[in-house]
Amino acid sequence: MSALGTRIGAATAEGRSALIAYLPVGYPDVDASIAAMVAAVEGGADVVEIGVPYSDPGMDGPVIQQAVDVAVRAGVGMRDVLRAVEAVAAAGAVPVVMSYWNPIERYGVDRFADDLAAAGGAGAITPDLIPDEAGPWLAATERLGLDRVFLVAPSSTDARLTSTTAACRGFVYAASTMGVTGTRSTVSDAAEKLVARTRAVAPDLAVCVGLGVSDADQAAEVAGFADGVIVGSAYVRAMLDGRGADGVRALSGELAEGVRRQAGA
Amino acid sequence: MTTSAVHPPEQRLEPARPSWPDETGHFGVFGGRFVPEALVAALDELTEAYRAMRADPAFQEEFARLQRDYTGRPSPITEVARFAEHCGGARVLLKREDLNHTGSHKINNVLGQALLTKRIGKSRVIAETGAGQHGVATATAAALMGLSCTVYMGEEDTRRQALNVARMRLLGAEVIPVTTGSRTLKDAINEAFRDWVTNVETTNYVFGTVAGPHPFPEMVRDFQRVIGDEARAQLLEREGRLPDAVLACVGGGSNAIGVFTAFVPDDGVRLVGLEAGGDGVDTGRHAATITGGSPGVLHGARSYLLQDDNGQTIESHSISAGLDYPGVGPEHSHLHDIGRAEYRAVTDAEAMEAFALLCRTEGIIPAIESAHALAGAMRLGQELGPDTLLLVNLSGRGDKDVETASRWFGLGDREEVDPGPGLDTDQQPTEGAVTQGDAVAGQDAGETA
The missing domain is CATH 3.40.50.1100 (Rossmann fold)
Structure with a gap:
């Protein structure tokens, strides 16, 4: 039973998309980042992507880089991440860890999976791990029934869409555009095409769209064709601007309205 | 392997290939591809094009000609x-x-990768550089082959190596100082990957060393x-x-x-x-x-x-x-x-x-x-x-x-330099010299990107 799949399925049953909020652990410090995640849940996020700080975040744009750089310098590690997982679960949302691969490998793949499951985490999103290299992670998540979310991109061939979605559990992360994380003024046409191509090869897997969604109107647009809307940089921007937990809660409220607009319209 | 060669072999990529990496770029437990999915298609394209090029006599001939007439090979x-x-x-x-x-071995690799760039029909190359040598080599190959060139370089290094920045710009390259992370080579590599994932339709990443995702370690080794x-x-x-x-x-x-x-x-x-x-x-x-x-x-x-x-x-x-x-x-x-x-x-x-x-x-x-x-x-x-x-x-x-x-x-202000053959086995920086860690130093003529 996939925790992510269940929660996203419940949103679908309500005739809306799920709202997935990304925030990194440790910006501006561990406690404040956890408070922000809880606030994101209070504002209406269904799932929180809990970011593991990493020194070389090759898929992230300047906003997220700036925040995680602070966390890395402060020595934030997996224990802090697990504490955030517990807090998000207690707040009533589904916690999923978002981590580049090396921090997980360094912590130990099996140890990470065990500790994540014990903390109530649903699983992990691994942006620089493709299923081809994921043997130990596939085995560990299989053993514990954890979700594993891999990415697909507009450049993915149909063959790769097929093999990658087959390896996913919970949902598949559709990168809406070729590029790095960051807010954009428009949602690329590529996103809708990618979702359609992905659904064609994996009709039973939820498809959530990330990269570039930052406000309620964009969330509503993406909710028109995706099972879940992933928002990252806009949340981090709120923290960088010093709007704190209140700002994050307010943003979640707007985005939660956006992902429901489709249903009411 | 045995050889009876008595003359430097012409540049060949096929003979005596080591048994590694495997088809997916693994050297034992090392190597592979740990990249965002968005780059997989480009890496696959590069791998296929490289393998086809390696087997193509016309490429071998062109590469050998450049090595001889442009680089000056064989080196003595x-x-x-x-x-x-x-x-x-x-x-x-x-x-x-x-x-x-x-001025270094870097040219061997960039000529091969620049030819590959043309073969796959891309018009722009990007490169990372630590302090300049791979950047200069890439800018050189780009000038020679009419490619547009962008080089990422840590901000610290652009300051310390202003002369190399000028060299690259003379050769027509755009040099972008990288201000993220530690502002050094590893961050320049991160930034080059971000550029690549965004512009992969027009751009090839000319990687400078035998690191990075498959096929770079194999391809750079072969070059x-x-x-x-x-x-x-x-x-x-x-x-x-x-x-x-x-x-x-x-x-x-x-x-x-x-x-x-x-x-x-x-x-x-x-x-x-x-x-x-x-x-x-x-x-x-x-x-x-x-x-x-x-x-x-x-x-x-x-x-x-x-x-x-x-x-x-x-x-x-x-x-x-x-x-x-x-x-x-x-x-x-x-x-x-x-x-x-x-x-x-x-x-x-x-x-x-x-x-x-x-x-x-x-x-x-x-x-x-x-x-x-x-x-x-x-x-x-x-x-x-x-x-x-x-x-x-x-x-x-x-x-x-x-x-x-x-x-x-501490040679700068001296009238005379000790002409002895450097017998001083415990040579230390003299007064006024920079500290050892204060690497004002060289370009990456040796190694990395």
């Missing part, structure tokens, strides 16, 4: 008898990659192996025998892989990689990735790297900017783990002693990167004793390092 072998007096009686032969156009292929044949011709040891500096590891590859099947030949020991491996201020690091994933591949308990990359330190990289190519990690090659650390002070010695005994100013290999030869010669034959890859020339060396030795 020079015996350095006066230098060898400080190497325990061993004989020392240098493979002169410093005499290549642009650099000409160094060892030539040297092996040259030694057989002039000495009638193989060397006892082959030595090269290792940052990312491209010049070392280049000279090692031909000798890997020759069990009697020791392969010795010299890593940058900075202030000393036990001080924590070094770039000796295999000597002082542990296996992990960085920049798209599994290999040894310098990392902390949280898996965060640790910043490296070396007087040689070209060796100042916290990762290393996966094939070196494999060669280390199977015991085929050995890796040793050379401190800044040891490298600078060897640097001075080669200048004063042979009239050759080496790149500071390459001076690490020379220092390794001084030590290994003492261990192996008289009449052994050491082949050292002189990966680059040191014109770029003159300012760093002047500061290190």
